[in-house]
Amino acid sequence: MLRLVADRLITTVPALVGVIVVCFLLTRVLPGDTAAYFAGPTATPQAIEQIRRELGLDRPLPEQFARYVADLARGDLGQSLTTGQPVAADLRARLPASAELTLFGLVLSLIVAIPLGITAAVRQGSMVDHACRIVATTGVSLPVFFTGLLLVTVFYFLLGWAPAPLGRLDTFASPPPELTGFYLVDSLAAGDLETFRAALAQIALPGITLAIFALAPIARITRAAMLAVLASDFIRTARAAGLSGRTVVITYAFRNAMLPVVTTLGMVFSFLLGANVLVEKVFAWPGVGSYAVEALIASDFAPVQGFVLAMAILYIALNLLIDLTYGVIDPRTASAA
């Protein structure tokens, strides 16, 4: 198992290098004067010149790259002009909000999508199956920001069931003592049910928005994987040996169907991390996504670049986790490593 982890860790190195190179290039291909961009729209020529020197933009590219990597190693992603804080600190402070929202949405969609996909495959051609097809096609067609706005219109504006779409807690409530940074977890840990309920009410709509978005690919792949497995030779063997329907579906079919589902989770995470940006903007969620969007509007580029790099590194880590999970489920990969 340790071997497996070590092997997988090594395989992430090229991706990490690629990501850093691409991010470095993105900081250098800014059209016009990079220093002017970093200085912001109101900077004087002297300030721009100073920034140019500070950023080392007057040096040859390899040297700039070495400096970029050295800064990264120290966790230095530059300064945000809007907040006046180091980008790394800003991102760290806002990451829990984004992580809580993403995971909430993911768990919600898994709870719905996997049983839906399984039922659709086992009862092929039934109502559930048709429902699954509709969900799968509609889900991928819905612009995630539009779903969010629809939910706000219906549940906040028309029905008044949901609180105003303005952040993680309404302005009068105070956040729970920080433990994980996840309000739902921290409030429960502190035994503060009041705050838990308030946080849940706030996260419900953005969470559902993300869940609807992630539902489609997970339900689709679960159904397809189950259908493929149910049609395979070893299911025929299991049926011919008289194994019960439950054993066949759960122990034999589902565990095999999990392999493509787990693989797809990588893609789902990619979608979710992107959709997160849009959902955070719609719900004024104080996460890294809305931070990046605010910086974009202010033409403040260091936070945007820091955000892109941080998301890429997070995504690589998630994929590593997925690979390891896959290895646990599938004995073939374990022995191949």
Add this chain to the structure above:
Amino acid sequence: MTALPLLEVRDLTVEFATRRGTVQAVRRVDVAVARGETVGIVGESGSGKSVTSYAVMRILDRAGRIAGGSVTFSGVDLRAAGERQMRDLRGREVSMIFQNPRSALNPIRKVGHQIEDVLRRHAQAGSGDARARAVAALEQVRIARAAERYHAYPFALSGGMCQRVVIALALACRPQLLIADEPTTGLDVTTQKAIMDLVAELTRARGMATILITHDLGLAAAYCDRVVVMEQGRVVEAAAAETLFRAPAHAYTRRLVRATPRPGIGLRDLLPEPAPEAAPLPAGAGVVPGEPLLTVTGLAKDYAGGGTAPLLRRLLGRGRAGAAPAPVRAVDGISFAVRRGESVGLVGESGCGKSTTSTMVMRLLDPSAGSIVFRGEDIGAVPAARFARHPLRPRIQMVFQDPTDALNPRWTAARAIADPLLRFGTTRAVRPRCEELARRVGLPAALLDRFPHQLSGGQKARVGIARAIATNPDLLILDEPTAALDVSVQAVVLNLLADLKRDLGMSYLFVSHDLHVVRLLCDRVIVMRAGAIVEEGSAAEVLERPKAAYTRELIAAIPHPPAASPSPA
């Protein structure tokens, strides 16, 4: 036949709902199996033999249903039985084993656990003794170190070993009837013999009845008491095995028996009795050897160490961790020659290096060492990547194993046949030449404008042969050219190949796993094993007086129907 059959299928009709409406895959079929009896159900592809067995087990897929007739097992009406009752019967009273043993097992569950699942399901073992019973079941199918293999996953076992596990699983609950659906198709002939002997021995020891479903008459002849012959969903003949092969009553059975290669016959004997006007062939061994056309010396091929690459390279780099394993030597310095007008068989089981050898001679793969001298030139020295432009390229051509795979799905038959003509410079009169080639291979000119999916397997094989001979090659490499064909089509294609060789004066290098087929077409035979040649000699000599122990083993393993002369009834 005993008075009361264990299984009685009467008037069974199975329908499939398809796009073109309902199709009857099985029509009014009667089969009866008595206790202790082994019944073969024999037929070519599409005859409905497998569907019949799925209907008995009631494991037809969603589109299929039993439309009529009755299935009675031990007095129980299986057609009327509830699903719960069927589940109790499956695995405990009636078991089944399948083709492709490797995919017949759950790939991510230990084989021992899979056997335990069945034992527990039928209350044949509790949590206390399940493992011991599963290990015992593995031991019964002669799996060495059963306690250790209990923990193995299917991917770690060979095909033959997987089939043993499937048998252990099927027989774990001591059922009364075993249905074996093409259990050895795709396995090497020696493995086939071991598996079939094991099944025969176990079922005999337990007094079980067996249904053996196969396309191979030889296999049925060797292991069955009675044989039922099916064609297009119908039973055309059912008789004791002995009778059926000595005096087949139905015309279809006669054709099938004749088309099955067996010792002591010639190519023409494979064809139906009113043989189409065919010129007599020169006797196999009697060919006057010409000068050497192809001389292979010290040919070797090493592959860089295999090892499975991590499955999930898709995202995070594709670097392969760990040291590269030692190189594998697929062909180990072999030498042989093919003379003009001669046909040489290259025989061996899977992994023996015969395909690697032919691919190197074909100049699609570069050898690691050795020379390939063709028409006096060492073409082995020309890199495979550059050989496409070599003047000798049109002189060596090939007929592929799978006739479907060998044709571009987007090209008509005429376009496929014309391809070599166009590439090698003939742009005039391409169509007449195509038609001439089609005539030569017995392909009606009307079919020339069809796409591969509109042609039958035999027709596709003819297109592939026409393309191969379009350039008048000196050497034709035949890579298991009939392995994917039904036996009656095989008979026709083999005869066609023999005629073409006589008419066009080509030499053949015939790669095959089947010694009987090779003997019919070849003058000389080379037997390979583990990358080396173990025996070489005239076809008759190798088959009748094999010198190497391995050759003897190989010949002994091939089942064949009794060498009878089926006389017209």
Add this chain to the structure above:
Amino acid sequence: MSAGPLLDPAPGPRPQSGLGATLAHARYVVSGNPVTALAFGLLLLLVLCAVLGPALAPYDPLASDTAAALNPPSLAHPFGTDQLGRDILSRVVAAARLDLAIAVFSVALVFAVGGLAGLAAGYFGGWTDRVVGRIADTIMAFPLFVLAMGIVAALGNTVTNIVLATAIINVPLYARLARAEAAVRRNAGFVLAARLTGNSEIRILLTGILPNILPLMMVQMSLTMGYAILNAAGLSFIGLGVRPPTPEWGIMVAEGAGFIVSGEWWIALFPGLALMIAVFCFNLIGDGLRDIVDPQRRT
């Protein structure tokens, strides 16, 4: 289903040209699947809007009329008006051209670059495969929408860069698809046969492999059209790419978002619906095409 195999007769379908057979099959699929027919109808409508655009719109999509600002849907303005009094129906119709253009150009670009690179990688293997694979892996290491954000932010806020970013983030998908399909055919009998008959590698790639992969690529292109529209709209929504007052569905939703809380729901709803229907249409067509191309892989 071989019939009387010895006689080797001509079984199966009647001789029919490839195109005729495909059309017959397409008719069969569409007749059995009215939803696909509906999707093709919608597509026609979309294309009509995109081509005729301004001619169809009842008002000038850019003309503001402060007197008629924030009017709810009415007979005069079926979709209502926005904060500047512009007719939303006209803007929704006019936006079709830009959104479809972005999708068409980015899909064409990704097919040309990603598809062909994948084809070469799968067929030739070796270093071609390693280079293409490494590039695809690097792109895939980013969450795709986030990468698109980064690219547009770095290259500048233009429609061209949106097209470019959308194409880039789809490159791995096409490269992988084409690579896998080319790799399974690399050693197919018909490819070896083509090599034996003296075809050059490029020729085999273009006559043997590409035509056989094309149907699958068409399916993917239809699906990507929908994704490209979504992606472009998402970028506009956060202020990247298209700028006001240009009519574009994503930016219109963004403009309308602020008014939902105060009850003016129509400003965001109609462009949002248009966006949704367009994407839905391409997804349905993709699924329908998949049924035509590959009946076995219906999902």
